[in-house]
Amino acid sequence: EAQVTQNPRYLITVTGKKLTVTCSQNMNHEYMSWYRQDPGLGLRQIYYSMNVEVTDKGDVPEGYKVSRKEKRNFPLILESPSPNQTSLYFCASSRQGYNSPLHFGNGTRLTVT
Amino acid sequence: AQKVTQAQTEISVVEKEDVTLDCVYETRDTTYYLFWYKQPPSGELVFLIRRNSFDEQNEISGRYSWNFQKSTSSFNFTITASQVVDSAVYFCALSGLISNFGNEKLTFGTGTRLTIIP
Numbered sequence: 001e002a003q004v005t006q007n008p009r010y011l012i013t014v015t016g017k018k019l020t021v022t023c024s025q026n027m028n029h030e031y032m033s034w035y036r037q038d039p040g041l042g043l044r045q046i047y048y049s050m051n052v053e054v055t056d057k058g059d060v061p062e063g064y065k066v067s068r069k070e071k072r073n074f075p076l077i078l079e080s081p082s083p084n085q086t087s088l089y090f091c092a093s094s095r096q097g098y099n100s101p102l103h104f105g106n107g108t109r110l111t112v113t
Numbered sequence: 114a115q116k117v118t119q120a121q122t123e124i125s126v127v128e129k130e131d132v133t134l135d136c137v138y139e140t141r142d143t144t145y146y147l148f149w150y151k152q153p154p155s156g157e158l159v160f161l162i163r164r165n166s167f168d169e170q171n172e173i174s175g176r177y178s179w180n181f182q183k184s185t186s187s188f189n190f191t192i193t194a195s196q197v198v199d200s201a202v203y204f205c206a207l208s209g210l211i212s213n214f215g216n217e218k219l220t221f222g223t224g225t226r227l228t229i230i231p
Binding site for chain 2: 033035040041042043044045048058059088090092098099100101102103104106107
């Protein structure tokens with residue numbers, strides 16, 4: 001089944017404790033991206049990757065890191081999480097960049113206390 | 114910069130009523146794409162439709178229809194004979210080609226929460 005898999009679904013952590021949210025897609029998609037969803041703000045892009053080893057900042061990259069060592073994986077790293085990073089996070093992939101429909105993971109609800 | 118406005122934050126209608134979700138966009142690109150995504154209460158985001166800027170034909174898919182009007186920069190979504198399963202948050206989104214104005218990205222509206230009352 002074609003899918004984007006994010007883990008974990010729920011995560012509660014404390015300020016400053018490094019964490020990684022994994023994302024993997026099995027559709028051989030070139031493009032992958034991370035979004036955060038906050039009430040009243042819709043979906044905002046954190047980072048994106050047009051291909052392996054090619055990543056770039058989205059609209060809200062501060063406090064996040066990503067890597068794209070393999071085509072299928074695009075982990076999101078929070079080196080020192082803070083409470084303002086409490087949010088619902090989505091990983092997405094598409095065949096060809098912004099103009100192709102996005103396939104989303106099921107989301108990760110992160111709480112930083 | 115491009116922008117997507119979904120002015121309706123929340124809408125509630127009684128089941129079987131028709132409902133239209135508004136989406137107004139701004140872009141300087143002449144070539145762009147518009148999307149609608151659905152987020153049901155379970156939380157996942159599901160692609161509904163993509164329309165490119167050169168295709169102004171309205172689209173119908175079952176009870177769903179989309180009205181794209183470049184003259185008013187709108188891409189509205191209508192659900193006919195609404196059902197409880199249509200309850201969700203709906204997002205409109207806009208993407209453009211990389212242009213002289215900088216790298217355009219996929220920009221989402223803030224979403225409209227639709228509640229269908231049984």
